[in-house]
Amino acid sequence: NFFVLSPRGDTVLAKSYRHSNAQAQTSAAHERSHTEAFFRKIKFWTDMSGGADDGSANATSSEELQQQQLTNGGSSDRGSAQDAPPVFVMADGLSYLHVKRNGLIFGCSTANNISPSFVIELLSRIAKVFKDYCGTLSEESIRKNFILLYELLDEMIDYGYPQVTQTENLKAFVYNEPIVVEAISHTGGLVNPKTASANAVHKPVIASVSADGRRAINKNQKNEIFVDILERLNILFSNSGYVLNSSIDGCIQMKSYLAGSPELRLALNEDLVIGKGATANYGAVVLDDCNFNDVVNLSEFDNARTLSFHPPDGEFVVLNYRMTSEFRPPFRIFPTIEETSPTVIELSCHVRAEIPENHFGANVSIEIPLPRSTAAASCNVIKTASAVNVHAEYVSSDRKILWQFKKFPGASEQTLRAKITLSSPCTSQTRKEIGPISMNFEIPMYNVSNLQVRYLRIAEAIPGYTPYRWVRYVTQSSSYVCRL
Secondary structure (H helix, E strand, O other): OEEEEOOOOOEEEEEOOOOOHHHHHHHHHHHHHHHHHHHHHHHOHHHHOOOHHHHHHHHHHHHHHHHHHHHOOOOOHHHHHOOOOOEEEOOOOOEEEEEEEOOEEEEEEEOOOOOHHHHHHHHHHHHHHHHHHHOOOOHHHHHHOHHHHHHHHHHHEEOOEEOOOOHHHHHHHOOOOOEOOOOOOOOOOOOOOOOOOHHHHOOOOOOOEOOOOOEOOOOOOOOEEEEEEEEEEEEEEOOOOOEEEEEEEEEEEEEEEOOOOOOEEEEEOOOOEEOOOOOOOOOOOEEOEEEEOOOOEOOOHHHHOEEEEOOOOEEEEEEEEEEOOOOOOOEEEEEEEEEEEOOEEEEEEEEEEOOOOOOEEEEEEEEEEOOOOEEEEEEEEEOOOOOEOOEEEEEOOOOEEEEEEEEEEOOOEEEEEEEEEEOOOOOHHHHHOOOOEEEEEEEEOOOOOOOOEEEEEEOOOOOOOOOEEEEEEEEEEEEEEEOO
């Protein structure tokens, strides 16, 4: 059984395989009830992992987990934020597997003993194909295009066996047209005419129709290709602001709308070095390792750092890379804790942006877990005039301080001071329950590794063929943590 669940747990899409008509009628109610139980389990994984349904062995492991959380300075209440594993067995005896994409849950259940990695890869491929054909992956786009998506599922999976999972190969078998879902967010006027809206990439790979059923005819349809250099940072700081561990997981991702799929040439830094132990000049970009898409021709990569390929339809990753050499973190965190009285703790968190002034951190959020004995907490923010929508509050249900910025300008500093009142005198164990501080952010048009796209061009000039190339750099936090 395959299904797609909304963030609320509603079944948006569902399809059963290997059921006769009589079996399908009896299994429909079973599927609905166990899909609801499945959603509750992944939503409240820690609370339910030690339940009676999983037996005494899991109950014991849950107690050990809670004891470990207390030892590490966390609380049992905070454990509810733990993510469920992608594979587990439910009370009905079926194995349930799932992946999360844009808040949606793509899942399936099976009674057979199959490879979990195979099924997870299949679910990821289905989510990718849905996004390519709908333009954007959301609950609304799936509900409006369910006829198209059911047609795709019929071609992708036959009697429970995967058949065709590539976007370009499915075009020959799909006859329905997608209904384009308008973007909700409005980016405002564009200052630079050479800049495209971020929503421009959310277009289906086939001809679309509007919401009223009419074919969407665009006389100004352009030959476009979008290139994203995405980097996710994993950094661990000490309480004095020094970097204890750091790494970058990056990828070069593309989405092509080029007619005829001509051969492209993508050039990277000339001083790019692959291998951490390799000799490199000062300032060179050194990657620990990387892997390429199957469509990439590497004949010129060693000499000229140039990749050549015919872009397939839809979204695809050209290159994945990893970097663990020293780099300058975009933000540094400096926390201090002072015990002013037996039941009062004053906490100060100073954050410094070390990115250039012309860049900024977007949608920044900082979380500071507090002890279980916290009775109340007050926050005072010392912010610069250039910071936008700064807000700090104590979330009593989660026992944490949440500090948020809509915009954190580069080369600026922000400070938070919190007064924590405890219900019992502070002990060494209470001090251990504070932290660690975690930070989430996104920095547009900036990358830490300095990996650059020198040029992107068509290999052979075609008269009258003028492609538009859009390149975007995005840096995101994956695990950005500071110890206390």
